[in-house]
Amino acid sequence: MPDARIKNEKQYQALLEIGYSKEKAARIANTPDSGEKGGRAKPYDEWTKAELYEQAKKVGIAGRSYMSKKNLIHSLQNN
Structure with a gap:
């Protein structure tokens, strides 16, 4: 159920x-x-670091506060 x-x-x-x-x-x-698919979201490399951080927070990526923008992108893509 x-x-x-x-x-x-x-x-x-x-x-x-x-x-x-x-x-x-x-x-x-x-x-x-x-x-959801359909291309509505812009690619991660166009996001600000703050936006990437918030997304990482939503999906529960540990250590996000110490990550650079590049590391946040990598973690989000490989999570």
């Missing part, structure tokens, strides 16, 4: 299948525009 607290159930289940914890999968699946 789907959990009403999860905004993107399909993405949540996919993340669990590849080994993400329930907590991390829920954080990612509940981010605004999670799993």
